[in-house]
Amino acid sequence: MARAPQPGQRKPVTLFDVARAAGVSQSTASRVINGSQRVVNEELQQRVLSAATKLNYTANLSAQTVARGKSTTVALLVSDIADGYFSSMAAAVMRAAEAHGLRVTIAVTERNVEREIELVRELRGQHARAIILAGSGYLDAKLTQALVRELQMFEDTGGTVVLVSRSNLPFAQVDLDNLEGARRLAAALVRLGYQSFTVLGAERTLVATHDRVQGFRLGLEGHGIMLRDDQILYSNFSWEGGFDAIQAMDESALDATELIFAVNDEMALGAIAGLRERGMRVPDDVAIAGFDDIRSLRNIVPSLTTVRVPVDEVGRQAIARAVEDGGRADHKVVNATVVLRDSTPRRR
Amino acid sequence: MARAPQPGQRKPVTLFDVARAAGVSQSTASRVINGSQRVVNEELQQRVLSAATKLNYTANLSAQTVARGKSTTVALLVSDIADGYFSSMAAAVMRAAEAHGLRVTIAVTERNVEREIELVRELRGQHARAIILAGSGYLDAKLTQALVRELQMFEDTGGTVVLVSRSNLPFAQVDLDNLEGARRLAAALVRLGYQSFTVLGAERTLVATHDRVQGFRLGLEGHGIMLRDDQILYSNFSWEGGFDAIQAMDESALDATELIFAVNDEMALGAIAGLRERGMRVPDDVAIAGFDDIRSLRNIVPSLTTVRVPVDEVGRQAIARAVEDGGRADHKVVNATVVLRDSTPRRR
DNA sequence: TTGAAAGCGCTAACAA
DNA sequence: TTGTTAGCGCTTTCAA
Numbered sequence: 001m002a003r004a005p006q007p008g009q010r011k012p013v014t015l016f017d018v019a020r021a022a023g024v025s026q027s028t029a030s031r032v033i034n035g036s037q038r039v040v041n042e043e044l045q046q047r048v049l050s051a052a053t054k055l056n057y058t059a060n061l062s063a064q065t066v067a068r069g070k071s072t073t074v075a076l077l078v079s080d081i082a083d084g085y086f087s088s089m090a091a092a093v094m095r096a097a098e099a100h101g102l103r104v105t106i107a108v109t110e111r112n113v114e115r116e117i118e119l120v121r122e123l124r125g126q127h128a129r130a131i132i133l134a135g136s137g138y139l140d141a142k143l144t145q146a147l148v149r150e151l152q153m154f155e156d157t158g159g160t161v162v163l164v165s166r167s168n169l170p171f172a173q174v175d176l177d178n179l180e181g182a183r184r185l186a187a188a189l190v191r192l193g194y195q196s197f198t199v200l201g202a203e204r205t206l207v208a209t210h211d212r213v214q215g216f217r218l219g220l221e222g223h224g225i226m227l228r229d230d231q232i233l234y235s236n237f238s239w240e241g242g243f244d245a246i247q248a249m250d251e252s253a254l255d256a257t258e259l260i261f262a263v264n265d266e267m268a269l270g271a272i273a274g275l276r277e278r279g280m281r282v283p284d285d286v287a288i289a290g291f292d293d294i295r296s297l298r299n300i301v302p303s304l305t306t307v308r309v310p311v312d313e314v315g316r317q318a319i320a321r322a323v324e325d326g327g328r329a330d331h332k333v334v335n336a337t338v339v340l341r342d343s344t345p346r347r348r
Numbered sequence: 349m350a351r352a353p354q355p356g357q358r359k360p361v362t363l364f365d366v367a368r369a370a371g372v373s374q375s376t377a378s379r380v381i382n383g384s385q386r387v388v389n390e391e392l393q394q395r396v397l398s399a400a401t402k403l404n405y406t407a408n409l410s411a412q413t414v415a416r417g418k419s420t421t422v423a424l425l426v427s428d429i430a431d432g433y434f435s436s437m438a439a440a441v442m443r444a445a446e447a448h449g450l451r452v453t454i455a456v457t458e459r460n461v462e463r464e465i466e467l468v469r470e471l472r473g474q475h476a477r478a479i480i481l482a483g484s485g486y487l488d489a490k491l492t493q494a495l496v497r498e499l500q501m502f503e504d505t506g507g508t509v510v511l512v513s514r515s516n517l518p519f520a521q522v523d524l525d526n527l528e529g530a531r532r533l534a535a536a537l538v539r540l541g542y543q544s545f546t547v548l549g550a551e552r553t554l555v556a557t558h559d560r561v562q563g564f565r566l567g568l569e570g571h572g573i574m575l576r577d578d579q580i581l582y583s584n585f586s587w588e589g590g591f592d593a594i595q596a597m598d599e600s601a602l603d604a605t606e607l608i609f610a611v612n613d614e615m616a617l618g619a620i621a622g623l624r625e626r627g628m629r630v631p632d633d634v635a636i637a638g639f640d641d642i643r644s645l646r647n648i649v650p651s652l653t654t655v656r657v658p659v660d661e662v663g664r665q666a667i668a669r670a671v672e673d674g675g676r677a678d679h680k681v682v683n684a685t686v687v688l689r690d691s692t693p694r695r696r
Numbered sequence: 697t698t699g700a701a702a703g704c705g706c707t708a709a710c711a712a
Numbered sequence: 713t714t715g716t717t718a719g720c721g722c723t724t725t726c727a728a
Contacts, residue, residue: 011505012472012475012505012705014704014705014706016705024714024715025714025716026706026707026715027707027708027714027715027716028713030706030707030708031714034707041713044714056501058470058473059705060704061470062410062411062413062419062705062706063414063705063707063720064705064706066408066410066411066414066704066706066707066720067705067707067708067719067720068708068720069707069720080439081429081438081442082435082436082439084430087430087431090429090430090435090454091428091429091430104454105451105454106438106452106453106454121406122409124360124406125406125407125408126409127360127408127410156358157358157359239646272647273646276649295430296644298617298621299620299621299644299647299648300647360721362721362722363721363722363723364721372698373698373699373700374699374700374721374722374723375698375699375700375701375723376699378722378723378724379724389697389698392697407722408722410720410722411704411720411721411722413704413722414704414706414721415703415721416704416722417704417723698728699726700728701724702723702724702726703722703723703724704722704723705720706719707718708717709719710715710718711715712714712715712716
């Protein structure tokens with residue numbers, strides 16, 4: 001039953017009101033305003049439109065969603081919206097979505113798979129058109145299984161799942177060539193004369209960082225340099241992770257390192273802060289490289305060598321996958337390109 | 349009429365299905381699951397709950413919104429989600445919202461009032477519980493008027509409008525003490541020995557930046573230093589704005605400047621890049637200070653003097669205003685605190 | 697305490 | 713081309 005409008009609250013103008021004002025049926029008004037295939041008489045069209053304007057009508061999205069059984073909203077799941085990488089990604093996805101007349105709602109997983117699963121459940125209830133999962137992407141078999149189940153249920157009810165930079169799951173994907181990017185970076189650094197490395201990895205269970213570590217290792221091996229396991233330090237996928245990892249390094253290991261590769265820029269920046277704290281200069285005492293090319297790098301001196309991820313392209317591709325409903329398990333790889341800067345000068 | 353489910357698509361489980369499985373009426377199921385005031389028999393309660401779990405039921409939010417005539421979603425309007433200030437604000441608002449069981453949808457205005465107005469219209473259609481307007485806030489009378497009209501219509505249909513750091517409109521507000529913060533910063537800088545200043549303002553029409561410029565001016569005047577109009581440079585409220593402003597400064601003006609105050613950190617960082625380009629060092633050749641204390645400042649060397657805006661507190665206050673429906677035109681001021689760092693060393 | 701039934705605003709199949 | 717009407721999934725009043 002209708003609840004009584006609160007005192008001081010006006011009932012919103014509905015399509016019914018518009019139809020009455022224009023002297024047509026509600027269906028005709030619907031056809032004119034929210035555009036169906038059917039064609040409507042020019043004059044009625046005008047009458048409806050001007051009635052809508054006069055009454056200041058706006059469509060009730062929820063009602064449309066209920067009636068149509070599907071919405072025009074895609075959900076973007078990120079770990080942390082305050083992180084430079086994810087906020088750029090969000091901006092890119094929103095830009096791309098607009099071109100398709102889609103709304104984007106952002107949800108934050110806080111790097112927590114349980115929460116991720118819960119969010120997917122909620123989004124199923126919201127009839128989201130698609131879910132774009134950016135970031136995280138754990139290798140943990142059990143949790144992944146639960147997540148996959150939930151995602152599958154989402155697709156069963158008509159939604160599309162798009163994975164960004166996280167592999168091995170049976171859904172549409174936009175992949176970064178993390179492996180190739182890191183491999184080429186390693187090769188370029190060796191060519192610059194670097195010989196001894198320390199890698200700052202993130203949680204082993206993260207697919208993307210795993211690939212970046214592997215790629216870097218392969219790149220070195222391609223030039224006959226072996227990366228020992230004790231030259232890989234695992235930490236959190238964040239600024240703090242990079243900072244802490246450096247703080248925890250012992251003196252001799254640090255001294256033996258010519259270059260530190262952090263699997264993402266935030267970690268690299270944290271590492272730089274950590275090095276500064278320990279009285280070491282970049283690149284004089286140790287060189288450093290990151291991955292992502294986040295926007296805030298433009299403020300860093302010396303400029304940071306990194307691998308650029310074209311977020312705009314990633315956003316476009318993610319939305320493209322989200323709207324093509326046929327493309328289940330469709331796969332698209334976006335290239336990442338090495339950007340050499342001052343933090344890794346030519347050696348000797 | 350019901351559309352036929354697409355091949356391969358399962359119809360989502362509805363409350364009706366749950367009720368039938370539990371052998372109760374739909375109303376009872378509704379009361380159990382989506383909690384009304386009414387009390388339900390313990391045993392039925394269990395039956396409904398277990399049926400829901402077994403069937404993997406999730407409520408259809410849109411349907412709830414339609415039936416209830418109001419939603420649990422608050423909308424956050426920001427200029428640019430990739431901007432460090434706004435993405436932190438978004439994170440803070442989302443955190444605060446969760447504690448109240450509210451969803452947040454983020455919309456991007458691209459610093460465009462027309463777009464802002466359009467978004468508010470849409471949100472009225474979506475029955476958003478509240479709209480939080482962060483950033484921008486123009487002084488332009490005509491556009492502001494149109495925006496206010498739209499916001500008023502939003503409130504007329506039962507929503508709450510919350511303005512963050514933008515004044516003089518008849519809605520609930522969370523205000524930063526931009527004026528006081530800037531005033532205290534100026535005072536602190538004079539005490540450090542600075543005497544000649546250049547201010548990088550943003551579009552004159554932005555309320556927040558206007559207050560920051562005024563506050564800074566007042567702070568200087570308090571110590572007998574006058575800020576001439578030609579010592580205030582107006583530019584865009586962004587990194588590029590700061591960069592460009594410095595590029596455009598003439599040599600003599602730059603030489604005469606001991607300290608540059610940019611009305612936000614992004615501009616300050618842009619300005620630093622601009623100075624670097626012109627071969628000037630910070631703080632040796634010129635000191636610099638910003639406003640906001642955005643997260644990425646932790647990567648900046650020398651560290652940047654600024655005025656800290658406690659975004660978490662702002663987010664909490666904004667959500668608090670959003671939920672208390674009585675509080676129309678309620679007003680809350682959040683303090684900003686001066687943080688002196690290496691970019692403004694003691695002079696002489 | 698429970699259920700039947702009306703209604704939220706909108707869409708779409710069907711008949712005219 | 714237009715209108716009538718049933719229905720989307722849910723809430724809530726009202727009567728039992």
